Amino acid sequence: MVTSGLVVRSYSGYYYVDCAGVMITCKVKGHMKQKRFSLCTGDRVQLEVNPDKADEGMITAILPRRNYLERPTVANLDLLVITLALVQPDFSFLIADKLLILAEAATVPVLLVLTKADLTAEEQRERIAAVYRKIGYETFVISSKTGEGIDALRKRLEGKVTAFGGPSGVGKSSALNAIQPGVLRTTGEISTKISRGKHTTRYTELIPFNGGYLADTPGFGNVLMENLEPEALPACFPEFRQFEAACKFSPCSHTHEPVCGVKDAVRENRVAPSRYASYLSILEELKENKARNRR
Numbered sequence: 001m002v003t004s005g006l007v008v009r010s011y012s013g014y015y016y017v018d019c020a021g022v023m024i025t026c027k028v029k030g031h032m033k034q035k036r037f038s039l040c041t042g043d044r045v046q047l048e049v050n051p052d053k054a055d056e057g058m059i060t061a062i063l064p065r066r067n068y069l070e071r072p073t074v075a076n077l078d079l080l081v082i083t084l085a086l087v088q089p090d091f092s093f094l095i096a097d098k099l100l101i102l103a104e105a106a107t108v109p110v111l112l113v114l115t116k117a118d119l120t121a122e123e124q125r126e127r128i129a130a131v132y133r134k135i136g137y138e139t140f141v142i143s144s145k146t147g148e149g150i151d152a153l154r155k156r157l158e159g160k161v162t163a164f165g166g167p168s169g170v171g172k173s174s175a176l177n178a179i180q181p182g183v184l185r186t187t188g189e190i191s192t193k194i195s196r197g198k199h200t201t202r203y204t205e206l207i208p209f210n211g212g213y214l215a216d217t218p219g220f221g222n223v224l225m226e227n228l229e230p231e232a233l234p235a236c237f238p239e240f241r242q243f244e245a246a247c248k249f250s251p252c253s254h255t256h257e258p259v260c261g262v263k264d265a266v267r268e269n270r271v272a273p274s275r276y277a278s279y280l281s282i283l284e285e286l287k288e289n290k291a292r293n294r295r
């Protein structure tokens with residue numbers, strides 16, 4: 001029987017595929033190995049179920065990916081929850097913007113979660129949230145300690161395949177445990193702490209959650225943007241789009257050009273100063289990376 005399903009876990013050449021609620025342990029069919037293939041958690045696959053053993057099968061094809069993230073390694077996310085603390089560690093607009101760019105570049109839909117609301121004044125958190133809501137990024141303010149915002153976040157993730165990402169210490173694990181107690185402890189023989197170590201193989205598992213799935217390995221402790229070309233950066237700032245028509249040059253780097261709609265928008269406060277500052281700083285970083293790689 002030929003069917004299709006979702007890879008929820010891969011380990012040592014075995015792929016665990018959820019086929020409408022039935023878990024089938026699969027290997028990859030020989031003909032696929034002759035070509036290079038990339039297969040990871042989150043991939044949708046076609047498979048042939050073993051006629052003698054209904055819980056075993058062979059993967060025969062990988063369906064086209066909608067998106068792909070490297071850390072955590074997962075394909076076809078419906079949502080990436082970019083998690084950042086309001087304090088402890090202090091909120092950084094630059095780190096927030098770098099993570100949003102990673103998601104934009106990977107075409108993964110994002111949702112911003114600001115944690116540790118219990119440690120901040122309302123005015124402060126609303127000021128930060130407003131910057132991102134204005135751009136159109138859905139932003140949740142939560143506290144895993146008091147439970148503020150947790151029910152709304154849980155509801156939002158219903159039926160979705162979601163991963164959490166963000167720097168170390170911002171409260172990703174606490175948030176995951178608040179929305180689904182025990183979610184980080186169901187990973188079997190390898191604990192998430194060990195799998196995050198440097199010399200052990202990292203693998204991501206999708207845990208069933210509210211009609212969808214949660215990835216059990218939070219991603220990107222430190223933010224790497226090695227694969228992004230400087231020229232691709234403006235497109236990662238969705239709020240620039242509406243102002244680019246007024247740029248004299250196309251493409252425009254929105255830096256030294258004399259007539260630039262984006263720079264005008266920054267002057268008129270229609271683009272947040274923090275976002276433009278992040279743009280300039282990241283652009284420099286990408287150019288330096290590129291120059292270094294050429295040498």
Ligand SMILES: Nc1nc2c(ncn2[C@@H]2O[C@H](COP(=O)(O)OP(=O)(O)OP(=O)(O)O)[C@@H](O)[C@H]2O)c(=O)[nH]1
Pocket residue numbers: 115116117118119142143144145146167168169170171172173174175218
């Ligand atoms: N006051 C307060 N503290 C929190 C909250 N969420 C997390 N913390 C604390 O912040 C620290 C880090 O939380 P974790 O959930 O381990 O953070 P993480 O992002 O998973 O960190 P890594 O495992 O290093 O990636 C812990 O001491 C938590 O108790 C919160 O909403 N309020």
Ligand SMILES: [Zn+2]
Pocket residue numbers: 244247248252253254255257259260261262263
């Ligand atoms: Zn411009």
